[in-house]
Amino acid sequence: MGNSADEVSKLHFFLFPFMAHGHMIPTLDMAKVFATKGAKSTILTTPLNSILLEKPIKSFNHENPQLENITIKILNFPCAELGLPQGCENTDFIFSSHELSTGDLSQKFFLALTYFKEQLEHLIETMKPDCLVANMFVPWATKVAEKFNVPRLVFHGTGYFSLCASHCMRLHKPYKQVASSSEPFVITGLPGDVVITDEQVIEKDEESVMGKFMKSVRESERDSFGVLVNSFYELEPAYSDFFKSFVAKRAWSIGPLSLTNRRFEEKAERGKKASIDEHECLKWLDSKTCDSVIYLSFGTMTSFNNEQLIEIAAGLEMSGHDFVWVVNKTASQEDKEEWLPEGFEERTKGKGLIIRGWAPQVLILDHQATGGFLTHCGWNSLLEGVASGLPMVTWPVGAEQFYNEKLVTQVLKTGVSVGVKKMMRVVGDFISRDKVERVVREVMVGEEMRKRAKELAEMAKVAVKEGGSSDLELDRLMDELKLVRLQREEENKS
Structure with a gap:
């Protein structure tokens, strides 16, 4: 492992992710x-x-004996004491729970996270890490880190574009200048004349409990050491520059993080256990021609009603394209027909693969048969699609996904919108089968979009290689943190 001087130079990171799959996967x-x-x-x-992380960590440590081991520290989270249902340790629970309205439960969940404060203080005091990377949703982490003179880095789990768009919305409030909530307007101050509507914006409700919580998130970011962004410079250069000039005092692009998983097992083991055998899934894809399959997935938190699922199914069938479709329904055999058109699975046998539950997404996206990606525009999915070189159909449902959609359709021009007009509170916009058919056909034959998407994928791979933009940013970050540690040691001596 090298000499003692080498040991001294090793940095120790504490990583504190938000308890949701979409945040834990990039943290690993x-x-x-x-x-x-x-x-x-x-x-x-x-x-x-921790169950979600144990197997992939064990595999990684085993495969890389020459590297420092990744370890886990367990934090206590007594759900019942905190007024949460038993087992509510992850947002997955909230979105599959019927105990409270989802809004009440998620609000409670966010506010309960302060329970970790004392445990975090104790761990920092005893283990003395060199840096705390804490998710944006734990704003109090900045003060905790400050108390022990440890730099705190913020991780948002989204890209520069949406962070900049959000900043401009709060600063200029352009939505106040329009006559109706469906009237398009340009986001003032944001490079690129990006157009959006009032119904797609999340920043307006600044006085609500969540609005005030987000204000504390921004304040804690302002006082932190800087921001880590899962992106790469070549993907959104204007927005990376804007963010570093006007929004955060310091930021480092260290993505696409999904590209750290090069081996089959690593791609297969990201997140939960897949609801389909990975080898079966790949065998099915192997039987298809290059770029012929469209992959549809709406992330872990979206579930559509039966009427909408029927339209998606019908639109897919009408498009004539082969498909892999991930559905967040753990439907039992008896009721499966309620959300599929009569005889759908028989008619599309061999042409379509439906995965109920969790899918090995990166494996599917990376497969040569996959030629398009219909996505809810969550940042992890979007970036995985970019890294796989796929043109996209965008179907945002909430959070910052409408901003991510604009990045794909208006800036990168590597995708087409399905035409969702507004946030999905409980039931979103109803999208007809004709629309589904049209956008699937458009994205599967769009040569210009595909060419551009493939160029971006090449840039992504170069960015994380030695000497690439993200690799160099990471080196800079490491050097800065070593310098901070050195200064701290000097101060302690004096």
């Missing part, structure tokens, strides 16, 4: 990236969430 990828740079990483999470 981040720990792997830090390990390749010779740093130690300790991921802090709760008992149920």
Whole structure:
């Protein structure tokens, strides 16, 4: 492992992810990236969430004996005491729960996270990490890190474009200048004349409980050491520059983090256990011609009603394209017909593969038969699609996904919108089968979009290679943190 001087130079990161699959997966990828740079990483999470991480961490440590081991520290989270249902340690629980309205439960969940404060203080005090990478949703982490003189980095789990768009919305409030909530307007101050409507914006409700919470998130970011962004410079250069000039005092692009997973097992083991055998899935794709299959997935938190699912199914069938469709319904055999058109699975046998539950997404996106991606525009999915070189159909449902859609359709021009007009509160816009058919056909034959998407994928791969833009940013970050540690040691001596 090298000499003692080498030991001294090893940085130790504490990683504190938000308890949701979409945040934990890139956090694990981040720990792997830090390990390749010779740093130690300790991921802090709760008992149920640690189950998600144990197997991939064990595999990574076993496969890379020359690197520092990634470890987990378990945090106690007594749901019942915190007024949450038993087992509510992950947003998955909230979105599959019928105990409270989802809004009430998620609000309670966010506010309950302060329970970790004392445990975090104790761990920092005893283990003395060199840096705390804490998710944006734990704003109090900045003060905790400050108390022990440890730099705190913020991880949002989204890209520069949406962070900049959000900043411009709050600053200029352009939505106040329009006559109706469906009237398009340009986002004032944001490079690129990006057009959006009032119904697609999340920043307006600044006085609500969540609005005030987000204000504390921004304040804690302002006081932090800087921001880590899962993106790469070549994807959104104007927005990376804008963010670093006007929004955050410091930021480092370290993505696409999904590209740290090069081996089959690593791609297969990201997230939960897949609801389909990976080899079966790949065998099915192997039987298809290059770029002929469209992959549809709406992330872990979206579930459509039966009427909408029927339209998606019908539109897919009408398009004539082969498809892999991930559906968040753990439907039993008896009721499966309620959300599929009569005889659909028989008619599309061999042409379509429906995965109920969790899919090995990166494996599917990377397969040569996959030629398009219909996505809800969650940032992880979007970036995985970019890294796989796929043109996209965008179907945003909430959070910052409408901003991500605009990046794909208006800036990168690598996708087409399905035409969703507004946020999905409970039931979103109803999208007809004709629309589904039209956009699937458009994205599967759009040569210009595909060419551009493939160029971006090449840039993504170069960015994370040695000497690439993200690799160099990571080196800069490591150097800065080592310098901070050195200064701290000097101060302690004096």
